[in-house]
Amino acid sequence: MSELVELIMSRPPRLGRTRLVAVDGPSGAGKTRFAERLAGELGSPVVHTDDLLDGWDDQFTFWKRLEANVLGPLRRGQTATFERYDWEKGDFAGTPIVVPPAEVVLLEGVSAARREVRPELSAAVFVDAPPELRWERAIVRDGDDSVAYRKYLERWRAAEDRHFAVDETAAYADLIVDGATKGQAP
Numbered sequence: 001m002s003e004l005v006e007l008i009m010s011r012p013p014r015l016g017r018t019r020l021v022a023v024d025g026p027s028g029a030g031k032t033r034f035a036e037r038l039a040g041e042l043g044s045p046v047v048h049t050d051d052l053l054d055g056w057d058d059q060f061t062f063w064k065r066l067e068a069n070v071l072g073p074l075r076r077g078q079t080a081t082f083e084r085y086d087w088e089k090g091d092f093a094g095t096p097i098v099v100p101p102a103e104v105v106l107l108e109g110v111s112a113a114r115r116e117v118r119p120e121l122s123a124a125v126f127v128d129a130p131p132e133l134r135w136e137r138a139i140v141r142d143g144d145d146s147v148a149y150r151k152y153l154e155r156w157r158a159a160e161d162r163h164f165a166v167d168e169t170a171a172y173a174d175l176i177v178d179g180a181t182k183g184q185a186p
Contacts, residue, residue: 002173004039004125008104011122016075019104019122022113026160026170027153028141029127032177035108038125042106046097049109051084054092056152058109059159070099070107071117077101110160113169119169126170129179131157 010074013019021044023035032048039046047070052062069082080099085094099105106120129137138153139145163169170176 001037001041004123005037007174008042008123012118013103014122015071015120016077016101017103018074018101019118020071020074020117021104021106022117022121023108023127024111024113024124024173025104025127025177026129026134026164027110027156028137028176029129030137031108031110031127031144032178034125034127034179034185035106039106041119042104044104045104046106046108047080047097047099049111049112051097053080055085055086055087055158059156060163063111063114063116071120074099074101074105075120079138084086085147095136110168111163111169113173114163115167118172123175124169124173125175126173127177127179 007018008021011019015151019036023031023038025031035046038044047066049066050067052069053059054062054065065082070080073080080101081096083096084185085091086093091151107117113121113126118124135153135157140148
């Protein structure tokens with residue numbers, strides 16, 4: 001982890017005065033755990049893209065919300081503020097998330113290192129794990145093994161696969177992490 005921290009800090013800020021670091025990869029790979037560990041090393045805030053999704057059908061179309069509420073303000077050196085999506089209520093609600101214009105901000109989630117943001121990234125990490133392990137983690141994480149949930153998850157994962165193939169996300173990553181390795185993921 002220290003080598004990655006050194007790499008990040010050696011790179012110039014590209015989102016205004018902020019070094020934006022993406023932690024991307026498919027669902028259940030261990031992105032969140034890895035991002036939290038890296039954030040602890042850097043003392044940096046983490047923005048989870050799942051918090052900005054407007055439900056299951058917003059898997060890749062949330063980007064305008066991310067731009068307006070997070071990236072735009074940080075680019076201008078301002079504090080970013082947004083409401084987290086409440087998956088049980090099906091709406092944005094609760095205490096707003098506040099992200100200061102820190103030296104380093106981590107952006108974690110599926111499509112965090114997408115082509116559109118790459119010019120503003122100081123670094124990109126791609127976390128992956130075997131499909132069976134990712135499936136098991138998603139079921140355990142979300143606490144739902146229903147037929148309906150499995151259908152959503154199958155559709156979600158197929159869309160991820162298409163996205164990563166077209167976007168070539170892993171090919172542009174500075175580091176690829178094996179999320180199945182003990183200590184890297186849940």
